[in-house]
Amino acid sequence: MSELIDGRQVAARVQEQAAREAERLRADGVVPTLAQLVPTEDEGTAWYVRSIVRTAKRLGVQSRIEPVVGASAAVLVERLAALSAADDVHGVLCQTPLPAGISLAEVAEVITPAKDVDGANPTSLGRLAAGLDGAFAPATAAAVLEILQAYDLPLAGRRVVVVGRSTVVGKPVALLLLARHATVTICHSRTTDLAEVCRSADVLVVAAGRPGLITGAHVRPGAVVVDVGTNATEDGSLVGDVDPATVEPIAAALTPVPGGVGPVTTAVLLRNTVKAAADARHP
Ligand SMILES: NC(=O)c1ccc[n+]([C@@H]2O[C@H](COP(=O)([O-])OP(=O)(O)OC[C@H]3O[C@@H](n4cnc5c(N)ncnc54)[C@H](OP(=O)(O)O)[C@@H]3O)[C@@H](O)[C@H]2O)c1
Numbered sequence: 001m002s003e004l005i006d007g008r009q010v011a012a013r014v015q016e017q018a019a020r021e022a023e024r025l026r027a028d029g030v031v032p033t034l035a036q037l038v039p040t041e042d043e044g045t046a047w048y049v050r051s052i053v054r055t056a057k058r059l060g061v062q063s064r065i066e067p068v069v070g071a072s073a074a075v076l077v078e079r080l081a082a083l084s085a086a087d088d089v090h091g092v093l094c095q096t097p098l099p100a101g102i103s104l105a106e107v108a109e110v111i112t113p114a115k116d117v118d119g120a121n122p123t124s125l126g127r128l129a130a131g132l133d134g135a136f137a138p139a140t141a142a143a144v145l146e147i148l149q150a151y152d153l154p155l156a157g158r159r160v161v162v163v164g165r166s167t168v169v170g171k172p173v174a175l176l177l178l179a180r181h182a183t184v185t186i187c188h189s190r191t192t193d194l195a196e197v198c199r200s201a202d203v204l205v206v207a208a209g210r211p212g213l214i215t216g217a218h219v220r221p222g223a224v225v226v227d228v229g230t231n232a233t234e235d236g237s238l239v240g241d242v243d244p245a246t247v248e249p250i251a252a253a254l255t256p257v258p259g260g261v262g263p264v265t266t267a268v269l270l271r272n273t274v275k276a277a278a279d280a281r282h283p
Pocket of ligand 1: 187189209261265
């Protein structure tokens with residue numbers, strides 16, 4: 001049976017770091033502040049916003065929430081630009097899903113990279129691709145790396161397969177893994193023989209948003225599997241993209257859903273906010 005990777009434990013370590021730094025900043029009169037623009041009434045998003053606010057409070061990070069349900073692209077751009085320009089806001093996040101026809105990259109372009117704590121501005125992704133400092137990676141992608149590092153899983157020279165090529169998860173996670181010298185393959189909905197490609201992986205990262213997509217037939221015995229997927233089921237519970245019943249018996253380690261990548265993502269987002277506040281003080 002595989003080891004279940006405890007995301008909450010990894011998150012607790014990231015939170016500790018953030019809380020210590022937030023305390024130092026507050027003692028100096030700076031209150032690290034994260035502003036979230038919420039353009040949707042989606043229940044999953046509302047749950048995520050509440051969990052960020054709750055964790056932020058514990059860490060000494062102040063939250064600002066702006067509901068803008070049904071707003072046009074122009075309004076989203078105007079609000080994000082205003083939050084980004086505010087001296088007392090250190091991190092800016094635009095929640096999704098956005099109204100039909102509006103892309104996150106298009107509106108997030110106005111968030112200054114120094115406050116773009118979820119790496120949504122295309123400039124942030126560009127800097128990541130170019131190997132330049134001065135921008136944050138998307139928090140979920142960074143959380144995957146945080147988990148692999150916390151469990152001392154070696155990456156240099158390892159074959160890693162990423163399932164999913166979105167701008168928020170698949171692509172940035174692949175770039176972060178490349179920077180750690182892994183040999184990275186990216187799969188997507190047009191990949192032929194997904195199972196065969198996945199079976200070549202020492203580390204398999206899955207971010208497709210398809211419950212049960214990855215079964216034991218996709219996993220090489222002894223591989224490490226990171227399940228980023230979060231899919232709501234009809235009974236209101238949360239499941240990943242990986243079928244634990246068939247993968248757990250053969251993988252060396254697996255991140256559970258819930259309790260895997262999710263809590264680490266929130267912790268990384270808040271650590272980024274605290275870092276942004278510290279950087280603003282001592283640029
Ligand atoms: N835990 C967290 O903190 C966190 C944060 C963000 C997202 N998530 C979850 O992660 C999952 C992915 O999110 P996302 O925003 O990246 O989703 P997305 O934008 O919908 O992208 C999904 C990706 O998966 C690929 N895909 C879909 N079906 C596939 C299949 N049958 N075989 C191979 N590839 C397939 C798609 O391929 P194409 O490009 O060809 O369409 C696409 O690249 C979702 O469940 C989301 O809820 C979790």
